[in-house]
Amino acid sequence: MTNDNSPQVDARIEAALAADTPAGLVDAVMGKVFARWVSAPSSIGEVYVAFTRDGMQFLRPRGDEEIAEFTRAYRERFARPLMSAEKAPAGLLPALHGRPSQTLAFDLSALTAFERSVLEVTRRIPAGQARPYGWVAREAGNPGAVRAVGSVLARNPVPLLVPCHRVVRADGTPGEYIFGAAQKERLLRAEGMNLDEVVDLAGQGVHYLASDTTNIVCFPTCRDARRITPRHRHGFGTVAEAVEAGYRPCRHCRPAA
DNA sequence: CCGCTGACCGACA
């Protein structure tokens, strides 16, 4: 007597398909219809990651959680069957430890255009740096949607891989995080960001740093800002003030025009 | 469609 819900069924379906179908086509079809999951170590501990043929789709911490809970959450959100994978896709493992991979793709097809836009923008924030929610809103093409950016990141399907921990509040404090504010601080510090200095500057009303040798103004965590010799460093509360003083916005960190 | 919600923000007590 065969139990049709048995885990072996997935394997038999695959075997049947593989028997008389070119392997490449099987992968193409299965990857389109099914998603796969792996468990892997990350900078926040063991995580489950789901992916399709098109790329990474869903990541959640493993914790004490059984895979059944992860697959339930996955199906609830993506309405697609989920099977285990033999091995992690290329580039995933380094990316889980903060080393972004060029080859790592994402499947964001279930998201709205605005959500995709927010995640694309967030993905480009370099390790060790941070940008305010308002900056993400503007870069995503909707400057007024500051609060909505927070709502999108609160349900980021692929945290860590899309580094939403690098999006912080305008006053320099880290703000909330899908895995808790303390975890957000930990991740930022682990990436080499001097959180204390940033918060301290913000407390003095300084949200931007400028160099009088280059006449460029940056976010304090920008790679270029951190290279400014103290003697040539000037703090500003707004970009407008810096521009008024003869500085132009950095083309790397792109503070507001 | 409409009302409600929220990882925000800036102003103002």
Next chain:
DNA sequence: GTGTCGGCCAGCG
């Protein structure tokens, strides 16, 4: 300094 209040806007039920 810190608490609160409106405004804001995409998603969701």
